[in-house]
Amino acid sequence: MKRISRYTVVSMVGLSSAFAETETKSSVKFSPYVGETYPQNVYWGDTHLHTRLSLDAGMFGNTLGVDEAYRFAKGEEITSATGIAVRLARPLDWLVVTDHTDLMGFAPDFQAGEEHILADKKGKEWYEGYKKGGEAAATAAFDLITNFSQETLPPALLKAYSPGSKEFAAVWKEIVDGAEAHNDPGKFTAFIGFEWTSVPKGFNLHRNVILRDNGDKAMQVVPPTTQKPMGSTDPLHLYKWLEEYEKKTGGKALSLAHNGNLSNGWMFPTEDTYSGGKVDENYVKLRAKWEPQYEITQIKGDGESHPYLSPDDPFADYENWDVGNLDLTQLKKPEMLKGEYAREALKQGLLLERKLGTNPYKFGFGGATDSHTSLATGDEDNFFGKSASAEPSKTRVSHPFVESKLGKFAGHTLVASGYTGIWAEENTREALFDALVRKETYGTTGPRMKVRFFGGWDFTEKDLFSPQAARAGYMRGVPMGGDLKAGSGKAPTFMISAVRDAQSANLDRVQVIKGWLDKDDKLHEKVYDVAVSDGRKIENGSCKTPVGNTVDVETATWQNTIGAPELGAVWSDPDFDATEPAFYYVRVLEIPTPRWVLYDKVRLGAELPKEAKLVDQERAYTSPIWYNPK
Structure with a gap:
């Protein structure tokens, strides 16, 4: 055994010396993976989720907050707002909680029946409907949403839950703190974000905002709102906020639009903007800069294309919502569809680039739930609906999402959709955000x-x-x-x-x-x-x-x-x-x-x-x- 051991050592030393004489470390090239930095993993998540902190989610009965939303996305089993046990088949890799900024702080106080809310005539009416539950609660919630979209909210309530109020500030801090607590670089990414809820005349122009940064930068600002006199429903107002955010904090932000199908032609303008402005060089440059992504599919309908726009595509008729605008105060006209769907927007972007030098609709694709249950459930066999009132029950298929004198979005047309896959180098805020900006993403209706x-x-x-x-x-x-x-x-x-x-x-x-x-x-x-x-x-x-x-x-x-x-x-x-x-x-x-x-x-x-x-x-x-x- 000694002779074998000694022989082996001597032989290895000799081999090492001989090898060193012919090659140096720097000249050896064997591993083909050295220096590779391209994305090799796809990370799954949801860019659009609401908790009880959102105005509408809270009124619909959601009692789950930011913490529950993240714990659920990470794979934990929790109990829904209606008392049903729920768990994802597989955890997500990342999540953006995007609670509405308008009336931030109203929903928790509303659920608690705070005196200053009940002192308002409308506030009391909404609260009484909420306490009755069922259809009465849904009617109250949609009446509030209609008042919001028509900009007829009670002035006293609007003032109490606008930027500058302690309620607004407290909820923004809760959102930021929640993301910071759950962000775990390399394992799970919790983005800081919010939804800017522009809905003039009930026409959906919503944008979600995602920050690349940590809480120290997020807490230097106050999220923008849409209600006058402090806010505006004009997207240029949001772009200005994004510019100011980056200038003030040195951070990075992006926005993404969703549900052009409910905008009645206003989401992708080609001549005039809804606010009376022009689709000019300034508009196309700003939109191209701040909106590198579009949410192509979600609960309120798929947004790729429509048979009217793509008559030769046999698969264009997929989960289309084409009845009217978001609150069904105006029905859809065929000519509106041109300004609503992603494929047509991509085409119009080519034409605008030829005319104005910049393509404003050069966006990547992602999918999201837009769930208002705090539950990012995008799978058909595990679908918990849009809101607490649409969580699993024997009768939920018969309850319309919205109903007006003009028509309805039937409950059975809700879509179990979707998720975003991001190709990135690692699971961190920085890597995922950068991939969103360069558009190395894809959206699915749920399957991964x-x-x-x-x-x-x-x-x-x-x-x-x-x-x-x-x-x-x-x-x-x-x-x-x-x-x-x-x-x-x-x-x-x-x-x-x-x-x-x-x-x-x-x-x-x-x-x-x-x-x-x-x-x-x-x-x-x-x-x-x-x-x-x-x-x-x-x-x-x-x-x-x-x-x-x-x-x-x-x-x-x-x-x-x-x-x-x-x-x-x-x-x-x-x-x-x-x-x-x-x-x-x-x-x-x-x-x-x-x-x-x-x-x-x-x-x-x-x-x-x-x-x-x-x-x-x-x-x-x-x-x-x-x-x-x-």
Whole structure:
């Protein structure tokens, strides 16, 4: 044993000396991963969640606060406001609590029946409805929301819960402190944020604001509001606040709009803004600077496109809310749709860039819940609704979200949606925020499928099937959210991979949606099927054969016996014109699965309206990649 040991030592020393003579440490190149800094992980979260601190959430009966919202997002089991045990199937990686800034502090005092609220005629009327519960509470809440949107709130109550009041300041501190307490860099990110709730005439112009910074900077400012005389519903007012925030604190902030489908054409203006201003160079530059993201899907309807705008897209009719504005004080007219949906906005952005030099609608995509229950539940089989009044019950499918003399948003049309996937280097405020700014994000209607999308000029299937496909994507192209620089005139190639959520359904197909602007200032769009499951054929860019449907409506189950666990493609644009600006994004469709109403029927015995949709195909939308010939 001694001889073997001695021989081994001597041999190793000799080898080490010989190696040192031929190579130095600095010249050895073996590990292919040294120096790699590109994002290798996707982190899942919700950019839009309300607690009991929000005006409407509190009036609807939500009693859960900021702390419960974060604990739930981290995977903890809690009890909902209506007394139901609830837990996520998997924890989220990050969360933004976005309570409304207008009347900040009102909801907790309202629930407590504070004397100064009951002293007001309207305040007392709302409180009495709230105490009765059920439909009376819902009626009271929507009456308050209508007064808010029409700017007819009682002046005394408005003053008591505006910036400068102790109530307003206390709630802002509670929001900031909650995020600071739950932020755990590398494990869970709690962003400081809020919702700026512009809703002139009931037309939805809401924006969520996300700060990159810690509480020391957040507490140097007071969030902006929309109610006069201190606030304004003009987005330029918000952009000014964002500018002042960064100048004062040295921090970073961004905003994102949501639910253009409820704006009656005001979300994406092309000529005049709703406030009488012009879509001019100043407007497009400010909007492009401060809004790098758009919430493309959530509880109040999917916002990608609409059959009226995309008549040749058979999948455009997905969870559309097109009855009217947010409070249904005005019905929808077809011509309004142009200013409401993401795909059309991307197209109009190309035209505005040609006219004004800047594309104001060059945004990335994300999904969110906009839940007002403190519960970020985006899955069909675990859907807790928009508000406490829409938490699981036998009758919730029959309760409209909003109802007026003009129409209603039926309860069964609420959408169990969605989440945002962020490709980032690590799970920290800084890394995730920076990825949001560069638009390396995608939104889903709930499933956590893993999607990669790169654009370049020379990708091949060899790159796609390489175990280091992402490296090729970053080295020789740009990821989702990026810009393709003009090449030699040849068509760009796009490398796409999609892997199903391990706890969800197989994939039906992967599509590329293209929009472009021709030399005559005419806008176009086209949907290309680029990968499909089950051996179906793609002819002239389209697969006409449906994937099938395995859903058993008696048991609310399905089988992954159709579809594919993953799909990928390297695709080159067959209609490319190097002189035409364009954008491309990917849409991934799952096979059909049950909607939440079917789970309500099977689990709770709910009686569903005949028009309730039981089955649908969930999906993901990647941020676009843009091509500009200049």
